[in-house]
Amino acid sequence: MELSQLEPQIIWKNFAALNSVPRPSKKEEKVIEFMKNFGEQLNLETTVDEVGNVIIKKPATPGLEDRKAIVLQSHLDMVCQKNNDVNFDFDTQGIQMEVDGDWVKAKGTTLGADNGIGVATIMSVLESNDIPHPALEALFTIDEETGMTGAKGLKPGQLEGKILLNLDTEEDDEIDIGCAGGIDVTASQNYNLEDPKGQILKITVKGLQGGHSGMDIHKGFGNANVLLGRLLYLGLNQQNLELISIDSGGLRNAIPREGNAVFSVRNALEFIENSESLKSAIMEEFSEVEKDLHINIENFTSAEKAISEVDSKKIILALKAVQNGVYRMSPDVADLVESSNNVARVELKNGELKILNLSRSSVDSTKDTVAEQLKSVFELAGMDVDFSGSYPGWKPKPGSEIVKIMEKIYEKDFQEKPQVVACHAGLECGIIGANYPEMEMVSFGPTIRGAHSPDEKANIASVAKFWGFFKEILANIPAK
Template identity: 35%
Template sequence: MKTFGVLDHLEPKKVFKYFEILTKIPHGSYNCKAVSDFCVDFAKKRGLFVIQDDHYNVIIKKEASPSCAHKPALILQGHLDMVCQKDQGSPVDFTKDALELQIDGDFVSAKGTTLGGDDGIAVAYCLALLDDDSILHPPLEVVFTTEEEVGMEGATALDTSVLEGKYLLNIDSEEEGILLAGCAGGTTVKVSLPLKYKEMQGSLCRVSITGLLGGHSGTEIDKNRANAHILMGRLLCCVKGIHISRIYGALEQKDNAIPNECYAELICEDREAIEEAAAKLFQNFKEQFQGTDDGMEVRLEFSEMEKRDCLTQDAQDAVLYFLNHTPNGIHTMSRDIEGLVESSLNLGILKMDGEEISFSFGVRSSAPFYKEELAGCLESLARKLNGSYERVNDYPAWEYKKDSVLRDVFLKAYRQMYGKEMKVEMIHAGLECGIFASRIEGLDIVSFGPDIFDIHTTDERLSVPSVKRTWELLLKIIEEFP
């Protein structure tokens, strides 16, 4: 099996060369040292100015081409970390293994795992640009951040005082032909409930909800995709005579990924009752999520009599109350922009660990008061159930600007290249643009990128023709800027 050079024949060659290199370096969130060191070494070998901070953020500067020395500096920005999700049975260890790339027609994907096109393609574009002295360019300031996928921790910690540019190209969008000009702010909320146990004896039942599509909890929260954790809560709440021993999510969970699987282990008093309830709920689920989660499976596996430590009735009631009363999904839609989600939240992480069970939510809103409202609702639930509440990784919204030089340059270039208009939109997802805008006064920002489908899932795939077209657009922007 070919393990390297899979993308050698694809254009643009340097872009796909660096993209493939990145897939061979493990770079999930909180595991970015190796990929950060690679970028630093890349810069040093080419005599470029480079800074690496304690969070493994990297800033690389390249002086302008002589004919472009009069132009203002241009910042290009992407993030180094990726969301790590894998299919059941996949042998990939994201802490040390390379991804296994595959090509299917016009698409690049990874076998059984996420691809990391979000945001590896941005890093690949930037490295290819820095590696080509034939491209005429203004002063370039390339910024690679870390831990974007877990609350934008790298960007939050970054010292931006070294940056001189007032124009920033964020390459962290996944739809070609769409130019983003604003995004939601957000926060991460963690609720923990105390647990107590008692020993129970009975038939052991393992419940699994799998086969859901999942996806990005910002850009795909409006697609009516099922949340496996919420479904498990609904199912268990409808079954009488059960005692929960364990309830847990997938091995790899992120608060910004809609969970596509959930599991529970129960001691049950009446096998027929749980089979009947599960069959009825499964039919309801299939009808509710027809067309979005057609691969859904609900399975029950029974074994002989066992003794297990199970939740006390009070603890079990609290867990199921929380799962059945927590808000999840879309909260409000924008009144100004048709089809734009204004506020939402996603229960992305569910972990049961000894004496507590924890629930982690990604909360998003383009209106700050809705972010506070949703966080407050979760805090109230936590207090009602004698649990704890923690809020971390707040990041600001990126507000739309009426006047933008960068936006005008993009729209003109796109029109010239393709004879049609580029769409300008806002997005219900957190981008690091809001953090940079809050730190650098007068910063002009746009966000763009090639087509990447089903990010944050094992169906993630990157469009090869779109990567090429987006590269050509980037080169034209650099040529015509400002």
């Protein structure tokens, strides 16, 4: 089946149009222009603010002028991840999509359903002539995935809406009313180089499924950076190990799927033999969740210089010791991860080291504790540490009027109660709420799997379910 044949056709049409436009985080110029043109062609009031957020306003349909004005919000950027064997340029190419049974997915790359389905949904109501709705303000933010700078740059007074519907949730039976905050932790250092003294080896870890570093952090998935650290640790005491390069992981908000390390050891054959038992143990540990995991250690040739054994040991010990995964579960909300860290990217090249982390927590004090623990480990290893990109969590308000309305509609339409939850992902609601404290906020969306990885896919039936739910919410917004 072709994408154009899927229902609701209006959403899939707009999603396809959006996905034809390159939209990596921090490179949203093309998609900003696309969305600006979209609003102007509909003769709707369209503005682009000073940071690049696009705001499109549409008057209420006849009979709903007395209802509270609504802000519809989704982000324009997408996480750009691809499999190593896929030749694809996110800066210039549109996403190549296909229908696979009950799902829409991309060919070897992220799909952009996060948050493209939300964007396409808002586009669909903006261009519609037959969907009842109150006055709308469509807010399309930029750079949600790598800093939330769009939401941070949104100024007070730009919006008049009293209720914000964020369309960036990935389970269609959930109504989200809270989320985690986050902070970027970066460790760095420059090292002197020297000729390697031993035999050169290369470790490659690949085939991990990766995933969203918030929503999937508790699922026990493998982290390529952590696995490389475990394997390199083998050589510290007996092998005079000297690191040459590390290239592992990618974006802060994606669990690392693959990586490699090149290094020198005194006896390559001995290292490879000693690693077999650890490789077997790792494969057994992850046999249920990482069925495609592959670890290879091989002789290698490199003309590059290495850093000293002493400096190499400090880096490896840091990778072995640093917190990765769940730090604390919430004592207040069942099954909610309160705080975590993702060791997202390790890059060592020509003596220059960077280790990128994203720490999340729904409690600000715990977020600080996790970040400070990372800082302590890295500083003990002689690295410089920088905190950046901090953003607040979103405090739940379960008794709000819009949540009660949505619960009632969901029960009527689907004969079951929705899950009213908080999530461990970072949503823009907390940041927007700082400037609009009186605005009621809620987040919901269709079912999406594998966000932030090339396995990302959107459920076709769920998009139809979400669309019907969304339209009924718009028709039942309370009076001013």
